[in-house]
Structures are given as structure tokens and as C-alpha cells.
Amino acid sequence: MRCRSCGYEGPPRPEVLERLRIAQGELSRLDQRTRQLDASAQAAIVRALRTRWGAIVVLSLGVLPFVALAVAGVAEGFEEHPGLPLANRIIGVSLTWVPLLVYACVGGILAAFVGRARRRLLAASAAIPPERPGEPVTCAVCGASLASFGTSPIARCGYCAADNVVHPAALRQAATARSFDIDSIGATTALRAREVVSAASHASAMGVASVVGTPPVSFFAVLALLLFAKAVEPYIALAASPTPRYAWVATKRGKCVGLIGERDGVPQAHFGGNDKLPNPMTLDTLPPRFAPSAIVGRTMRLANGKRGRVVGVTGAPVTNREQLVLDSGAHGDLPGACAEE
Ligand SMILES: [Zn+2]
Ligand SMILES: [Zn+2]
Structure with a gap:
């Protein structure tokens, strides 16, 4: 074997x-x-x-x-x-x-x-x-x-x-x-x-x-x-767009910030997530526009009802709506925010 x-x-x-x-x-x-x-x-x-x-x-x-x-x-x-x-x-x-x-x-x-x-x-x-x-x-x-x-x-x-x-x-x-x-x-x-x-x-x-x-x-x-x-x-807040593309628009809620665009040559205002305003709202004339940073220092009312003085504006990554930062720490969309007089 x-x-x-x-x-x-x-x-x-x-x-x-x-x-x-x-x-x-x-x-x-x-x-x-x-x-x-x-x-x-x-x-x-x-x-x-x-x-x-x-x-x-x-x-x-x-x-x-x-x-x-x-x-x-x-x-x-x-x-x-x-x-x-x-x-x-x-x-x-x-x-x-x-x-x-x-x-x-x-x-x-x-x-x-x-x-x-x-x-x-x-x-x-x-x-x-x-x-x-x-x-x-x-x-x-x-x-x-x-x-x-x-x-x-x-x-x-x-x-x-x-x-x-x-x-x-x-x-x-x-x-x-x-x-x-x-x-x-x-x-x-x-x-x-x-x-x-x-x-x-x-x-x-x-x-x-x-x-x-x-x-x-x-x-x-x-x-x-x-x-x-x-x-x-x-700490990683995105930069707000420097483009002057916002304007004050007279609405039933007062003077509100609209994101101004145009459709078929007709100016329109968008109010972001504010569902109490018409979205979009057709305008008669193209209003004078300003960059988001122009709103810093003003007292505003956000779409969610929060009020305060604007201490900063940050860019939004996807939705293209600048965000307001209030002195209270609250934040929300710039378009659709209204002036608090
Ligand atoms: Zn063997
Ligand atoms: Zn065996």
C-alpha cells in the first residue's frame, strides 16, 4: 500500500x-x-x-x-x-x-x-x-x-x-x-x-x-x-447671489419681496413658499430690483409669521431662494417675506 x-x-x-x-x-x-x-x-x-x-x-x-x-x-x-x-x-x-x-x-x-x-x-x-x-x-x-x-x-x-x-x-x-x-x-x-x-x-x-x-x-x-x-x-452658509433680482411688490399682505422674472415678456413676481400670496403674480411694469444683501438691517415678517431684524442673507443650494436670518435666530425664504412697518 x-x-x-x-x-x-x-x-x-x-x-x-x-x-x-x-x-x-x-x-x-x-x-x-x-x-x-x-x-x-x-x-x-x-x-x-x-x-x-x-x-x-x-x-x-x-x-x-x-x-x-x-x-x-x-x-x-x-x-x-x-x-x-x-x-x-x-x-x-x-x-x-x-x-x-x-x-x-x-x-x-x-x-x-x-x-x-x-x-x-x-x-x-x-x-x-x-x-x-x-x-x-x-x-x-x-x-x-x-x-x-x-x-x-x-x-x-x-x-x-x-x-x-x-x-x-x-x-x-x-x-x-x-x-x-x-x-x-x-x-x-x-x-x-x-x-x-x-x-x-x-x-x-x-x-x-x-x-x-x-x-x-x-x-x-x-x-x-x-x-x-x-x-x-x-458655518457653511452658502453665498447669496449678487444678482439684483428681487423687488418690493405691493400685495394684499403689504409690501413684500418678490423674486422677479419674466414670462413671454411679461414681468412676474414669485413669492417662494408663501402660499398666502399668488404664485406667480403678474406685474404691470418691471419694478426696480435689488440684490439680496440690500435687505440686511430691515425688520421683516417671514412667511411663517416670524418677525425680526434681518442680520444676514444666505444662499440656498437647490431651491434658489435666498434665506433671511433674523436677529431672533429664525430663518426663512427671502421671496415672500414682507416688510414689517
Ligand atoms: Zn502518508
Ligand atoms: Zn466520513
């Missing part, structure tokens, strides 16, 4: 034979079930070998609001905004893409955890791949050849009745030349069983976590970013 692995020729030495006999006895005393995969481990392995279509569908649906926001941002960015500085426009569109990036990152990280848990499960339950092509796959517990197996990804060893995953994806994860200590075969086998059970439950839990976790985790990450942006807003 000649060993394929090391080339040893001749009968095994007596003390090796004795150790093999002990190992055999230990293996046969061990409950066969410690070498076999229970229903939940088998299900986890079958799942680990499958593409996660369910997860892909759920995560694709979950990403829709984030995609919608990014698309809306680009659409708004391409709209005509006379006088809007280009930098404000670029920053505005980029901001609408942040939630989508957060979603992709969270989803990618959780998917990577799922992949790692699945690889660990397959590695723990895999058979030993052949050392050379053409040689048989062997049992990870006793080393016997796993000659014939059908389409099932799990093969039961004909000698020791251990379950081995023989799917190519699992064999790729398996150690190519696994050596096992025949003196501790019982402990090694029990360890393998525990490793498979823990890897199976970990892979299942990670799969659920990635599907259930990605949308809410992304949502709260974006919320945290918004709160952070709110906190740093005063």
Missing part, C-alpha cells in the same frame, strides 16, 4: 495502527448526529448557496425613496434658476445624493457581513476538495472518498455517516489540505458540529439583519446627517 500524499510505502507502523483503532472506536461511540446537519443547518446551507433574490427585491424597493430624492435633485439642478451661483447648484445636487450613498454603504457593509457569515458556514461544513484534479472529494471527518452524490449539495459519508457540503462554492471555501489529529478526532468532530450550528444561525441572522436593517439604518443615518448639517449650517 502506497500513500498518495506522502509516498510512504509498506504496512502502517503498529503504534499508528493502535491510534487509528482508538480513533475509530471514539468516532463510532460518538452519536452519528454530531456529524450530521440538522434541518435548520441544511436550510441555512441551501440558502448560503443561493442568490439572495428576496433580499435583492426588498432592498431594491427600499432604495426607491433614496433614488427618487437623487433624481429630483438632478432635475431641480438642471432647471433654470436665473442668477443662482453654479457652486450653490452643484452643492445642492450633491446633497440630494448623500442619502443614496448612505444607503449603498449601509447595504454594502451588511451584505459583506452576510457574505462572510455564509463563507464561514460553507467552510465549516464543506468536504475536503481533491488535492489534484480528477481525485475524489473526501469526507472532512474521516477522510473517506465521497464517490457518488446526486444533485444535492450535501453528501453523507458512506463510512462515518458525516454530512459534507460538496457544492463547488463550498469546496472553494474549504481548506485544501486539512490535516487532522487522529488522537483528538472526537473533540474535533464535536467542534465541527458546534461551528456549523453557530455559523448557520449567524448566517441566517445576518441575512435577516441586512434585509430588515438596511432601510431603517440608512434612514436614521440620513436623519443624523441632517441634524449634523443643521448644527454646522451657520
Whole structure:
């Protein structure tokens, strides 16, 4: 008898034979079930070998609001905004893409955890791949050849009745030349069983976590970013447009600031988010216009009813409406703000 692995020729030495006999006895005393995969481990392995279509569908649906926001941002960015500085426009569109990036990152990280848990499960339950092509796959517990197996990804060893995953994806994860200590075969086998059970439950839990976790985790990450942006807003305030494009317009609410535009040669005033004023309002003549900074120092009433002296004007990234900052700390759209006499 000649060993394929090391080339040893001749009968095994007596003390090796004795150790093999002990190992055999230990293996046969061990409950066969410690070498076999229970229903939940088998299900986890079958799942680990499958593409996660369910997860892909759920995560694709979950990403829709984030995609919608990014698309809306680009659409708004391409709209005509006379006088809007280009930098404000670029920053505005980029901001609408942040939630989508957060979603992709969270989803990618959780998917990577799922992949790692699945690889660990397959590695723990895999058979030993052949050392050379053409040689048989062997049992990870006793080393016997796993000659014939059908389409099932799990093969039961004909000698020791251990379950081995023989799917190519699992064999790729398996150690190519696994050596096992025949003196501790019982402990090694029990360890393998525990490793498979823990890897199976970990892979299942990670799969659920990635599907259930990605949308809410992304949502709260974006919320945290918004709160952070709110906190740093005063420090990264965008420049107001220097273009003189605002004018005082007499309305039923008094003298209010309108963003002046033209449509088919007819001057129009827009009052931003102020829904109490006509939007747009057609004007008889083009009024004299001023730049946003001209309003600093005046006492104004915002569309939301807040009043105060204007201490600053900041640019808006996407909506192209300059924001008034009042001495009270309140802020709101410049168009649609009215003079407080
Ligand atoms: Zn050998
Ligand atoms: Zn075996």
C-alpha cells in the first residue's frame, strides 16, 4: 500500500495502527448526529448557496425613496434658476445624493457581513476538495472518498455517516489540505458540529439583519446627517447671489419681496413658499430690483409669521431662494417675506 500524499510505502507502523483503532472506536461511540446537519443547518446551507433574490427585491424597493430624492435633485439642478451661483447648484445636487450613498454603504457593509457569515458556514461544513484534479472529494471527518452524490449539495459519508457540503462554492471555501489529529478526532468532530450550528444561525441572522436593517439604518443615518448639517449650517452658509433680482411688490399682505422674472415678456413676481400670496403674480411694469444683501438691517415678517431684524442673507443650494436670518435666530425664504412697518 502506497500513500498518495506522502509516498510512504509498506504496512502502517503498529503504534499508528493502535491510534487509528482508538480513533475509530471514539468516532463510532460518538452519536452519528454530531456529524450530521440538522434541518435548520441544511436550510441555512441551501440558502448560503443561493442568490439572495428576496433580499435583492426588498432592498431594491427600499432604495426607491433614496433614488427618487437623487433624481429630483438632478432635475431641480438642471432647471433654470436665473442668477443662482453654479457652486450653490452643484452643492445642492450633491446633497440630494448623500442619502443614496448612505444607503449603498449601509447595504454594502451588511451584505459583506452576510457574505462572510455564509463563507464561514460553507467552510465549516464543506468536504475536503481533491488535492489534484480528477481525485475524489473526501469526507472532512474521516477522510473517506465521497464517490457518488446526486444533485444535492450535501453528501453523507458512506463510512462515518458525516454530512459534507460538496457544492463547488463550498469546496472553494474549504481548506485544501486539512490535516487532522487522529488522537483528538472526537473533540474535533464535536467542534465541527458546534461551528456549523453557530455559523448557520449567524448566517441566517445576518441575512435577516441586512434585509430588515438596511432601510431603517440608512434612514436614521440620513436623519443624523441632517441634524449634523443643521448644527454646522451657520458655518457653511452658502453665498447669496449678487444678482439684483428681487423687488418690493405691493400685495394684499403689504409690501413684500418678490423674486422677479419674466414670462413671454411679461414681468412676474414669485413669492417662494408663501402660499398666502399668488404664485406667480403678474406685474404691470418691471419694478426696480435689488440684490439680496440690500435687505440686511430691515425688520421683516417671514412667511411663517416670524418677525425680526434681518442680520444676514444666505444662499440656498437647490431651491434658489435666498434665506433671511433674523436677529431672533429664525430663518426663512427671502421671496415672500414682507416688510414689517
Ligand atoms: Zn502518508
Ligand atoms: Zn466520513
